[in-house]
Amino acid sequence: MSSSVYYDSDAIRSPEIQELREIWRYRDLLRLLVANSIKTRYKRSVLGVLWTLLNPLLTTIVLTVALSQLFRFQIENYPVYLLSSLIAWNFFSQTVTQVMSTLIWGSHLMKRIYVPRAVFPISVIGNGLVNLFLALIPLFVIMLFVHQPLYWTLGLLPFAVLLLTMFTAGVSLLLATLAVYFVDLVEMVKILLMAWFYLTPIIYPLEAVPPKYAWLLRLNPMSYLIEIFRQLIYDGTTPPESHLALASVVSVVVFLTGWVVFTRKSNEFAYHI
Amino acid sequence: MNLPTTSEQNPVIQLDNVTVTYRAAQERIPSFKEYAIRWLKREIRAREFIALRNITLKVYPGEVLGIIGPNGAGKSTLLKVVARVLHPTQGRVRIAGRVSPLLELGAGFDPELTGRENVYLNSTILGFSRRDVEQRFERIVDFAGLREFIDVPVRTYSTGMGARLGFSVATDVQPEILIVDEILGVGDANFQKKSFERIQQFQANGSTILLVTHSLQKVQEMCTRVIWLEQGNLVMEGNPEQVISQYLEYNKKQEETHLRTVRPVQEKKEAPKRWGNYQAEIVDVRIENAAEKEQRIFQTGDTLRLRLRYRAHQPIADAVFGMAIHNHQGLHITGPNTQIAGLKIPVLQGEGEVLYIVPHVPLLDGLYHISVAIVNEADSEMYDYHDRQYDFRIDNESNPQAEKYGLVTLRGEWEVKKSTTR
Numbered sequence: 129m130s131s132s133v134y135y136d137s138d139a140i141r142s143p144e145i146q147e148l149r150e151i152w153r154y155r156d157l158l159r160l161l162v163a164n165s166i167k168t169r170y171k172r173s174v175l176g177v178l179w180t181l182l183n184p185l186l187t188t189i190v191l192t193v194a195l196s197q198l199f200r201f202q203i204e205n206y207p208v209y210l211l212s213s214l215i216a217w218n219f220f221s222q223t224v225t226q227v228m229s230t231l232i233w234g235s236h237l238m239k240r241i242y243v244p245r246a247v248f249p250i251s252v253i254g255n256g257l258v259n260l261f262l263a264l265i266p267l268f269v270i271m272l273f274v275h276q277p278l279y280w281t282l283g284l285l286p287f288a289v290l291l292l293t294m295f296t297a298g299v300s301l302l303l304a305t306l307a308v309y310f311v312d313l314v315e316m317v318k319i320l321l322m323a324w325f326y327l328t329p330i331i332y333p334l335e336a337v338p339p340k341y342a343w344l345l346r347l348n349p350m351s352y353l354i355e356i357f358r359q360l361i362y363d364g365t366t367p368p369e370s371h372l373a374l375a376s377v378v379s380v381v382v383f384l385t386g387w388v389v390f391t392r393k394s395n396e397f398a399y400h401i
Numbered sequence: 402m403n404l405p406t407t408s409e410q411n412p413v414i415q416l417d418n419v420t421v422t423y424r425a426a427q428e429r430i431p432s433f434k435e436y437a438i439r440w441l442k443r444e445i446r447a448r449e450f451i452a453l454r455n456i457t458l459k460v461y462p463g464e465v466l467g468i469i470g471p472n473g474a475g476k477s478t479l480l481k482v483v484a485r486v487l488h489p490t491q492g493r494v495r496i497a498g499r500v501s502p503l504l505e506l507g508a509g510f511d512p513e514l515t516g517r518e519n520v521y522l523n524s525t526i527l528g529f530s531r532r533d534v535e536q537r538f539e540r541i542v543d544f545a546g547l548r549e550f551i552d553v554p555v556r557t558y559s560t561g562m563g564a565r566l567g568f569s570v571a572t573d574v575q576p577e578i579l580i581v582d583e584i585l586g587v588g589d590a591n592f593q594k595k596s597f598e599r600i601q602q603f604q605a606n607g608s609t610i611l612l613v614t615h616s617l618q619k620v621q622e623m624c625t626r627v628i629w630l631e632q633g634n635l636v637m638e639g640n641p642e643q644v645i646s647q648y649l650e651y652n653k654k655q656e657e658t659h660l661r662t663v664r665p666v667q668e669k670k671e672a673p674k675r676w677g678n679y680q681a682e683i684v685d686v687r688i689e690n691a692a693e694k695e696q697r698i699f700q701t702g703d704t705l706r707l708r709l710r711y712r713a714h715q716p717i718a719d720a721v722f723g724m725a726i727h728n729h730q731g732l733h734i735t736g737p738n739t740q741i742a743g744l745k746i747p748v749l750q751g752e753g754e755v756l757y758i759v760p761h762v763p764l765l766d767g768l769y770h771i772s773v774a775i776v777n778e779a780d781s782e783m784y785d786y787h788d789r790q791y792d793f794r795i796d797n798e799s800n801p802q803a804e805k806y807g808l809v810t811l812r813g814e815w816e817v818k819k820s821t822t823r
Contacts, residue, residue, distance in 0.1 A: 237526070241526060398486055
């Protein structure tokens, strides 16, 4: 018998690299987890995949009707304006909450058998990406419906998704690591996310914010990321370079921080959950 | 069974000074707020529970290592450390080879998914690739004997079916290291036989096996070496007979002390299991062996002596001493007294002793409870009654001649005669 697998608890000097290798080894598990969670979700509901398409449509209609009455500003094709940023936000907020709960409630597996810990958050992110992709379909339907032109800048969306994914992953990993030690953080984060939603120019334009508060939104990394989505989809312009550079740096830094913290702490998880 | 020639081979499992400490096991601080408050009050004490203490261990290819010890000794923790579920708090763990943990059969089964989907899920959890599973799928299903049920959701499976599927998935490929924790009783008798044969096959082919079971007999039969854990410490290591006999010896001593210390004579006032008018009291009760030494664990056929010490607070002319034995299930087995035995007790005054001697205890294995009493001859007045206060155990572990079935031995004799046919 060849010793194909060799494990040495002391040899793991850089868990952040080691974990990448382990994730690669368990890539088939990752793929299955994503496939299964999509499958189980749609198996249960009557409308199936249709539901994910209907949901954003209905939300958009409700919000459009409500908000266009409420706000004084006039935005052309508001549904597109709204949905272009809402899909990005939904990906972010759903992933953050789900990673936290997956790590806590999915922990029964971790206590019984070894799998690379990062499998859990990554599968949730993969799941979120599938949903994000599906959410593009109703967006395009609405765009066609309201005669919104389809700009070439749509082709740059994958880059925007990449930045958003890195930022989201970083925040999720950090919060999930903390949530292992403090369970009620999950509830706290849900409330914080709601506040964060309103502090990000999603349902309103940045210009609608009184100038003396604008700096506050400038501190919010999500506002840059949302803005990029909106510019690519709604405005049909490429974001200013400075803007892109800032968003990239923030996303990369947040992601690396989250990954390092998570992989360095994940050895302790089985003791705490 | 051949012991491997240890000098030539490298260990497949090597633990160096491994310590596993659970922090704050009793008290978990669930929230930030709590944490902040306690941090301010400096109330965060790291309460530690040491599950394994400084364990150094080498296991060589082909060994079957039994791990014995009472509950909470650290057996499961040790398995988890080898299975990589727990990272040691201190020390170093090295594993050379694929570990197949039969710790939790079907861990990670998703009840909503079908058997087929779960075979894939479970296999990839164990680290196999999808293509691997595709090739072996039919074999796994056949071994589990679940062909007809493979496309229905696992939530409709019985526990036995789930365990069978879990076992088949986990053992389809021979692992270098197999971890077996109390699961030799999977499924029906037929499947048990099959799974046991498979484990033996692995052993014959050179797999290393770690075995945790409460059945010392299994350990004796299967293991080439045994380690004994007690409160996280490695107490002893060696060949099965030696370790097991030491372990039994130790347990016996432990229980002996336990049986003796749990129930001293209760204070009369606060005693729900003691009543009477206490004009005469039983102040001490001793259970002794033939040599009149205090003992609480006997073998069937031993001499058991019960020694009561009484104190009469006023002269009592009509005293009767009695005792009773109940088994642990509450069955009243015997209840002799001095009156039935035709003994007239002289007037009790001051202190004295009464003995009840059983030359050959006929009881078989089990825990028994003794009651003692002083009552009047008319059985209308209770002077003192201690209800099932004194325990002893019959343990025939090292007495193979003892009978095994029922409650008592009648010490009967068999006669076999040839019928003479003409």
